Amino acid sequence: MNILKFLTAGSVDDGKSTLIGRLLYDSGAILVDQLEALQASNRKNDDGTIDLAILTDGLKAEREQGITIDVAYKYFQTDKRKFIIADTPGHIQYTRNMVTGASNAGLAIILIDARKGVIEQTIRHSFLVALLGLPQVVVCVNKMDMVDYDEVVFNKIVSDYKVLAGKVGLKNVAYIPVSALKGDNIVHPSERMTWFKGSSLLPYLESVEIPTDTLTEHARFPVQWVVRPQTEELHDYRGYAGRVSSGSFRVNDKITVLPSGFTSTISKIELLDSEPEAAISGMSVTIHLEDEIDISRGDTLVSAKNKPHVSQLIEADLCWMDTKALDTTHTYFLQHNSKLTRCRIQEILYKVNINTLEQEFVEDFKLNDIGRIVVKTADPLAFDLYQDNKANGGAILIDSRTNVTVGALMFRANAD
């Protein structure tokens, strides 16, 4: 059994919370006491049934306003898979929350209201999903009950969306007509849409393959911590602790340490009680090298056969996440995996209007703005391009005055 992390993009009006509530409810993930709390709450649908949307909005402020402000994580599992849902708000003022939720997801569900079709919000959500490089998208055309479960309506939306997908660069897209409110095509196939031959949402989520990059050539290992017991019996012990961010390493593999460029060979891969021959993407291990080299937190071990870029000048997409606008004269911290360095945004190339996808030339960068910039770092970074290797192609910006995370960077080109 493995884990699928997915993002739900849409707003309350599209029935997003109802859809998640329906997935949890119909798959039996709601427990009795939670259900009792639900029933005790005074929010009901028009026909008196429980409002499933309550399951997903957690904070008092949110309940008062009836909207989702923050990313909420929900968990459920079936016999086939464990699921982690990142439930993010859909309105434009919460773009940063959606970017956050999308950064860790392997799949996005994009909700479209069958009555409205592809609208401005759909364009924005699809652009963000493509920007963050999610490998798989499911378009759920919701509220089919409001359009008499009409196949023609569904087909029109599918063909409109295909145009949009081509424009923003989404490749793997599936389409499912659903009614979250009535439960059509969520867990069970709909009897009211027998014209739809595809699979319902849950069976689809249970079976969709999200590829992991385990190619040896893409081997990247950011060193987090050096294990040095310095006891008498382990006097010379020196292990590099970290998590393989992409690709795979094997004992006897030739590696390069970046940014220094020293090379060595893996002598041992260690877990607490075993010494595996290989470590693949996602594993937390301790690596030993044949040679004694000066390596510390922030360095990256990579396959000697395929090295990432090493540079201090990088072109990147930036999503600005702070209420205080970007200051191009200010020195920020940049954190790229375990590497922390200082940086400055040297140039703003353009901003994208995320509702129309047009590029605009601007002087300033404000909350929720997304666009292309050039960043200059104090130390050289060993990075891949985000489109080639997400795990080694993203970084965050931290304001050194407030310590708050103010931006997300996706590296797009070496500008050196």
Next chain:
Amino acid sequence: MKQLDYLDELEAEAIHILREVAGQFEKPALLFSGGKDSITLVRLAEKAFRPGKFPFPLVHIDTGHNFEETITYRDNMIKRIGEKLIVGHVQDDIDSGRVVEQKGKNASRNQLQTVTLLNTIAKHQFDACIGGARRDEEKARAKERIFSVRDEFGQWDPKRQRPELWNIYNGKIHKGENVRVFPISNWTELDVWNYIRREKIELPTIYFAHERDVITRNGQLMAASPFLNMDNEDVVERRNVRFRTVGDMTCTAAVESYAFEIDNIIDEISASRVSERGARMDDKVSEAAMEDRKKGGYF
């Protein structure tokens, strides 16, 4: 193309988070309650740092109203792993008048431990406290970050949370602030139990079915103990019970159970119709109980 098994992936993520704490903070600590979640954290820390020492001590906030079995377990474990333990006593804060003991039938020291926790953090100047909270426990937790910043008063502000992207954690703070770190955020109760079974981790005996004197209060089974204020209406009965969480004796309810082995427990939970926090009296006070307590500095 292989993908990791779900328990391997959760484990690897938690180890990564623990090593980020070691790499980013000057004086971290691991909050140890004696419950299964913090016991799981200890195993994960062994996986993250052995054969080296943990780069942090364990900290236990002791309400004084403990299950004896928990303290025995704690002391044996500390001996086995050879790491440092710091104990903060709620009793000390009661004696010094910093907090006042609750009165009445449902009196509990659960609320008071927040003060002792904040005092212990201040005294030792901890800049990060690792805890075993999970997002599936409760609605307010579902929105909390893995690195959760608390201000100098220990408060959590849900509206000022930092965006947390990819696997990159921002642990930068000002002096006086600290970060609560939750490495098993993405685990469910069932995941923890499956992991404990897989790793053959020993637990305090109260997690397994045993005979005990209990009283029924507000529909919940509470362990009869000198710490519980009882009156004539309370009827003590001998029942077969176990505990799903381990907290203060006055606020941790038991469930009727014949699950003597871990396999029985996992079957019981898989079929269970009451979520784990349903057995915590402290969450029942109001719908927003947890959110309010967290804002006040609760763990």
